[in-house]
Amino acid sequence: EVQLLESGGGLVQPGGSLRLSCEASGFTFSSYAMSWVRQAPGKGLEWVSSISASGVSTYSADSVKGRFTISRDSSRNTLFLQMNNLRAEDTAVYFCARVNSTNQYGPQAPWGQGTLVTVSS
Amino acid sequence: AIQMTQSPSSLSASVGDRVTITCRASQGIGNDLGWYQQKPGKAPKLLIYGASSLESGVPSRFSGRASGTDFTLTISSLQPEDFGSYYCLQDYNYPYTFGQGTKLEIK
Numbered sequence: 251e252v253q254l255l256e257s258g259g260g261l262v263q264p265g266g267s268l269r270l271s272c273e274a275s276g277f278t279f280s281s282y283a284m285s286w287v288r289q290a291p292g293k294g295l296e297w298v299s300s301i302s303a304s305g306v307s308t309y310s311a312d313s314v315k316g317r318f319t320i321s322r323d324s325s326r327n328t329l330f331l332q333m334n335n336l337r338a339e340d341t342a343v344y345f346c347a348r349v350n351s352t353n354q355y356g357p358q359a360p361w362g363q364g365t366l367v368t369v370s371s
Numbered sequence: 372a373i374q375m376t377q378s379p380s381s382l383s384a385s386v387g388d389r390v391t392i393t394c395r396a397s398q399g400i401g402n403d404l405g406w407y408q409q410k411p412g413k414a415p416k417l418l419i420y421g422a423s424s425l426e427s428g429v430p431s432r433f434s435g436r437a438s439g440t441d442f443t444l445t446i447s448s449l450q451p452e453d454f455g456s457y458y459c460l461q462d463y464n465y466p467y468t469f470g471q472g473t474k475l476e477i478k
Contacts, residue, residue, distance in 0.1 A: 285467075287415075294456075294458065294469060294470075294471055294472040295407075295409075295415065295458050295460075295469045295472070296469065297460070297466060297467040297468065297469065300465065300467070309465035309466065310466075311466050312372075312466070345414055345415070349462075350417070350420070355403065355462050355463070355464070355465075356420070356462055357405040357417050357420035357421075357426075357460070357462055358405070358407075358415075358417065358460065358462075359416075359417035359420075359426065360414075360416075360417075361414035361415055361416070362414060363413075363414055364414055
């Protein structure tokens with residue numbers, strides 16, 4: 251069974267940092283691109299960042315560019331999101347998702363259960 | 372960035388009704404569009420990919436169609452378990468963009 255398990259969320263002050271992890275199991279992690287998507291409380295879904303299967307190519311939303319960095323460690327089957335200089339508007343549930351295709355573009359499936367990040371003083 | 376305009380933002384329908392949700396892309400995206408269902412407090416779930424292909428395990432009452440830059444998700448006969456929010460997502464190029472979402476309520 252394909253599973254994605256996020257961790258690392260929590261309460262952080264504005265300007266602080268946090269690193270999210272997403273542990274994958276049940277599939278060949280190194281063969282798939284991966285993504286982070288977030289959802290602010292009561293709001294819609296917002297794509298945050300994606301990384302190619304090899305890890306060579308990364309893509310990020312303008313809202314997080316220069317502050318968030320996506321990476322992966324295929325030896326640990328784990329996806330990361332390093333979040334620096336956090337702002338109140340980054341408060342959201344962060345989901346990881348597999349890009350369900352043979353290239354770096356495609357639908358997102360499955361998704362993890364999400365981890366909540368709260369940025370507040 | 373490609374903008375996805377989704378409508379309606381909310382709708383209320385009865386069991387057995389036919390329901391249609393629409394997304395319009397601001398430019399051509401081929402058929403690179405997916406539809407996702409999200410129940411409160413849960414992760415989104417892929418229903419349709421490639422505009423019209425049904426994800427494995429998804430009931431056949433869900434269908435998708437593309438016409439140029441317009442995309443529709445149809446539920447042929449609404450069931451009680453279909454409540455929740457629905458989102459389109461263009462995966463044609465980065466940055467990926469979601470529609471604003473449609474909250475579906477069962478009357």
